[in-house]
Amino acid sequence: MTKRKTCGYFIPYGLWLGLFVIAPVALIVYQSFFSLDHHVTLANYATYFQSGVYLKMTLNSVWYAFLITLFTGLISYPTAYVLRQLKHRQFWLLLVILPTWINILLKAYAFIGIFSQDGVANSFLRFIGIGPQQLLFTNASFIFVATYIQIPFMILPIYNSLADLNPAYINASLDLGATRWQTFYRVIFPLTLPGVKAGVQAVFIPSLSLFMLTRLIGGNKVITLGTAIEEHFLTTMNWGMGSTIGVVLIVAMIIVMQLTNDHSGRSSQ
Amino acid sequence: MKKLSRVYLVLVFIVLYLPILYLIAYSFSQGTTMTNYHGFTWQHYRDLFADPRMLAIVADTLLVALLSSLIATLIGTLGALSIHRTSKRVTRDVLLSLNNILMVSPDVIIGASFLIFFTTLKVPLGFTSVLLSHIAFEIPIVVLMILPRLREMSPSLLCAAADLGATTRQQLNKIIIPFITPGIMAGFFMALTYSLDDFAVTFFVTGNGFSTLSVEIYSRARQGINLEINALSGVMFIFSLLLVGGYYLLQQGNAKRRQRSQEAAQ
Numbered sequence: 395m396t397k398r399k400t401c402g403y404f405i406p407y408g409l410w411l412g413l414f415v416i417a418p419v420a421l422i423v424y425q426s427f428f429s430l431d432h433h434v435t436l437a438n439y440a441t442y443f444q445s446g447v448y449l450k451m452t453l454n455s456v457w458y459a460f461l462i463t464l465f466t467g468l469i470s471y472p473t474a475y476v477l478r479q480l481k482h483r484q485f486w487l488l489l490v491i492l493p494t495w496i497n498i499l500l501k502a503y504a505f506i507g508i509f510s511q512d513g514v515a516n517s518f519l520r521f522i523g524i525g526p527q528q529l530l531f532t533n534a535s536f537i538f539v540a541t542y543i544q545i546p547f548m549i550l551p552i553y554n555s556l557a558d559l560n561p562a563y564i565n566a567s568l569d570l571g572a573t574r575w576q577t578f579y580r581v582i583f584p585l586t587l588p589g590v591k592a593g594v595q596a597v598f599i600p601s602l603s604l605f606m607l608t609r610l611i612g613g614n615k616v617i618t619l620g621t622a623i624e625e626h627f628l629t630t631m632n633w634g635m636g637s638t639i640g641v642v643l644i645v646a647m648i649i650v651m652q653l654t655n656d657h658s659g660r661s662s663q
Numbered sequence: 664m665k666k667l668s669r670v671y672l673v674l675v676f677i678v679l680y681l682p683i684l685y686l687i688a689y690s691f692s693q694g695t696t697m698t699n700y701h702g703f704t705w706q707h708y709r710d711l712f713a714d715p716r717m718l719a720i721v722a723d724t725l726l727v728a729l730l731s732s733l734i735a736t737l738i739g740t741l742g743a744l745s746i747h748r749t750s751k752r753v754t755r756d757v758l759l760s761l762n763n764i765l766m767v768s769p770d771v772i773i774g775a776s777f778l779i780f781f782t783t784l785k786v787p788l789g790f791t792s793v794l795l796s797h798i799a800f801e802i803p804i805v806v807l808m809i810l811p812r813l814r815e816m817s818p819s820l821l822c823a824a825a826d827l828g829a830t831t832r833q834q835l836n837k838i839i840i841p842f843i844t845p846g847i848m849a850g851f852f853m854a855l856t857y858s859l860d861d862f863a864v865t866f867f868v869t870g871n872g873f874s875t876l877s878v879e880i881y882s883r884a885r886q887g888i889n890l891e892i893n894a895l896s897g898v899m900f901i902f903s904l905l906l907v908g909g910y911y912l913l914q915q916g917n918a919k920r921r922q923r924s925q926e927a928a929q
Contacts, residue, residue: 407742414799415764418776425779473675476668493679495903499862499880500896504682507697507888603769606862610884620771627775640772
């Protein structure tokens with residue numbers, strides 16, 4: 395095949411890269427230097443770093459994303475671990491994936507019903523004697539629903555890394571006299587860390603930007619970076635400030651990617 | 664220990680599925696709230712199918728999903744082919760990283776940056792902008808589904824074809840495309856689900872007057888409970904089941920074919 399004949403294939407893909415990958419990122423950075431009255435300025439960044447509101451909001455958002463990732467991980471790792479030992483693994487795995495194919499808004503909407511005053515969650519609380527509580531529009535309900543939505547995205551990468559784990563290592567460890575617990579935290583967990591990292595990557599970054607959940611479930615009490623961006627772009631129309639927060643979100647994303655990217659992967663190639 | 668782990672797994676699955684089943688169960692309930700089951704009725708489904716606005720939105724959503732996945736699959740296939748053909752490692756790594764940017768970016772960033780992009784270029788917000796954005800965020804997943812198939816393809820196949828006098832076009836049509844078709848199909852399916860699932864990006868670039876199902880559900884859910892949404896979720900659940908089933912069969916078929924070809928090779 396001559397190279398000349400095939401480089402035509404690259405044109406549509408190259409156009410996409412230029413127009414929809416590079417240009418939008420460049421535009422969001424460019425826009426962040428504009429004030430409301432279209433003057434070039436650093437004021438947005440000054441506002442972001444000087445007014446405590448934005449910094450506090452960012453910290454809050456990172457904290458919530460951390461909690462969501464933590465809970466998701468704590469629930470998902472044992473699930474993936476048990477799934478690995480089942481007979482019809484592929485089928486059960488499919489059952490884990492299936493909920494991700496249901497529209498995220500429908501899942502959020504379901505929780506509006508479940509957490510409502512007379513919803514099933516409150517009936518349960520009444521049944522065990524705690525009595526009905528205000529559940530909807532609380533921080534806890536936001537974290538619960540976000541964790542619920544993210545669980546499959548954490549289970550899958552952990553499951554894959556567990557599946558890649560050679561059982562001989564586990565047997566060797568047990569043969570050499572390690573207890574089950576020692577085997578887990580000295581052998582299994584370190585070897586499946588890449589999967590956990592991939593899961594953290596898949597959960598943490600989206601958790602910074604779940605604005606629809608903060609609106610529908612969090613009752614606008616939780617403000618994440620995503621909520622702030624949506625607010626600035628679609629409600630107050632302050633695109634400059636919105637883009638500034640967007641740049642912060644991009645930086646946060648790059649940091650998370652750097653922390654979770656597997657550098658040890660190079661040696662195994 | 665074993666019993667405990669089974670109980671745990673069952674609990675996780677209950678938590679995963681209870682909200683979905685709850686949602687669907689109440690689509691058959693009389694009354695207007697998602698509390699206290701009031702008895703069976705098809706009323707909400709009747710309302711749903713008699714709601715011209717909703718039906719138009721369903722049609723729009725499906726149109727955007729199918730059209731964008733088709734175009735994204737086409738561009739993505741060409742992209743995967745050209746990434747595969749680059750001989751320089753550095754170029755390929757750069758292309759792959761660029762390809763993955765939209766995969767890892769948060770939805771709001773994609774939505775906001777596309778909104779700036781369309782406004783700068785004066786693209787009217789509505790069907791066009793939604794379609795273009797969907798094509799844009801579907802392309803990388805198509806590329807990622809096709810690349811592994813291309814890597815599996817042995818170069819000697821192409822050498823043999825070239826030796827036997829096949830032209831570039833013949834090599835592409837008779838060898839490469841048939842070989843990577845499973846990847847292309849998987850890419851198309853994934854693109855379709857990405858499109859149907861998307862809310863945030865569409866929400867940013869949709870403007871007034873055009874709406875997809877996700878955006879419509881969002882605006883209705885903000886007004887509170889409406890059992891018509893429950894009926895809609897019932898319909899969409901069945902639809903997802905069919906899609907998952909189709910995808911699963913496709914994968915099974917691929918796995919079987921691969922096994923057979925391996926057996927034949929031995």
